[in-house]
Amino acid sequence: MNHDLFLPGIIAGDARTFGIWMASCEPTVRLSLRSFASVVDTEAVLQESLLRVWQVAPRFIPDGRDNGLLRLAIRIARNLAVSELRKTRARPAEAEQIEDALAEDDAPPAPPDPMLRRHIANCCEKLPQRPREAFDARLHAEGDDDDLATKLGMTLNTFLQNFTRARKMIADCLKRAGVAL
Amino acid sequence: MTREEEDLLVEQVAGAWRPRTEDELAYHKAWHDLDAAARERAFELARALRPLEAALDPDGLSTTARAVLARITRR
Numbered sequence: 159m160n161h162d163l164f165l166p167g168i169i170a171g172d173a174r175t176f177g178i179w180m181a182s183c184e185p186t187v188r189l190s191l192r193s194f195a196s197v198v199d200t201e202a203v204l205q206e207s208l209l210r211v212w213q214v215a216p217r218f219i220p221d222g223r224d225n226g227l228l229r230l231a232i233r234i235a236r237n238l239a240v241s242e243l244r245k246t247r248a249r250p251a252e253a254e255q256i257e258d259a260l261a262e263d264d265a266p267p268a269p270p271d272p273m274l275r276r277h278i279a280n281c282c283e284k285l286p287q288r289p290r291e292a293f294d295a296r297l298h299a300e301g302d303d304d305d306l307a308t309k310l311g312m313t314l315n316t317f318l319q320n321f322t323r324a325r326k327m328i329a330d331c332l333k334r335a336g337v338a339l
Numbered sequence: 340m341t342r343e344e345e346d347l348l349v350e351q352v353a354g355a356w357r358p359r360t361e362d363e364l365a366y367h368k369a370w371h372d373l374d375a376a377a378r379e380r381a382f383e384l385a386r387a388l389r390p391l392e393a394a395l396d397p398d399g400l401s402t403t404a405r406a407v408l409a410r411i412t413r414r
Contacts, residue, residue, distance in 0.1 A: 173408055173411050173412055174398075176408070176411070177398060177400055177404060177408055178398075178399075180400065180403075180404040180407065180408075181393060181398070181399040181400055181401070181404060184389065184401060184403055184404055185386070185389065185390070188385070188386060188389070188403075189386070191382075192382065195378055195379045195381075195382035195383075196375035196376070196378045196379050197375070197378075199352070199357075199364070199366040199367060199370045200382055200385075201352070201353075201354075201355060201357060201367070201385060201403065202357050202364050202365055202366050202367070203364065204403060205355070205357060205403060205406055205407050205410070206364050208403075208404075208407045209407055209410055209411065212407070212411055238364070242364065274390075274394060275394040275395075278391055278394040278395060279394070279395060282395060296354060296392075296402065297392055297395060297396070297402065300409070301356065302356045302358075303351050303354060303356065314347075315347060318347045318350045318351065319347070321350060322346065322347075322350055325388065325391075328391065329387075
């Protein structure tokens with residue numbers, strides 16, 4: 159699938175269309191940062207990169223190949239990660255590793271699987287109350303884990319333990335259903 | 340740091356929340372307390388979590404995508 163079909167909406171400033179594009183392309187951009195994971199905060203880099211894609215999209219000129227905006231996002235993310243490396247003076251990832259990561263990311267994004275969504279929702283419904291509260295809080299609420307824990311009347315450690323428990327229970331449930339993520 | 344303490348930090352870093360700043364990249368404070376192996380664990384955990392989150396979201400968005408959209412609409 160060529161995700162540049164969302165370009166007109168994104169260029170027009172439609173954040174919802176950009177959300178649809180992100181839903182498809184985020185995993186690929188994230189994976190392109192794997193070789194930097196030990197030396198930069200890849201989540202921060204990823205979010206900033208996606209924001210910059212949104213900002214430059216109105217000036218983006220497709221080169222005729224599929225998924226031009228995704229390739230731009232990978233390039234922005236890599237450049238930002240390299241820039242962070244230079245700031246921290248940390249040991250840069252080997253050039254070969256970076257090229258491998260980019261090559262790995264050339265695969266087109268896969269569309270969401272409705273069956274997988276159903277399995278995951280079923281597994282979440284089976285969670286005990288406190289782990290489910292912690293898991294739901296991360297999904298739906300804004301704020302850091304400290305804030306979320308306070309809202310739920312938990313200490314930070316208890317909140318994180320409940321979240322971990324929820325995550326592992328969902329993974330076990332999916333495994334029993336024959337789903338491998 | 341015990342393995343249990345490290346696990347809790349990894350869990351925090353694997354989340355999508357990051358402090359907000361106007362002009363520079365904001366790292367999660369817990370990220371600085373992790374060694375290289377633990378940072379890679381956090382990366383892989385985030386990679387595993389985001390599809391779960393997206394599957395549970397009515398718009399198919401992960402918490403990362405939600406955080407980015409929140410920044411866009413706040414501007």
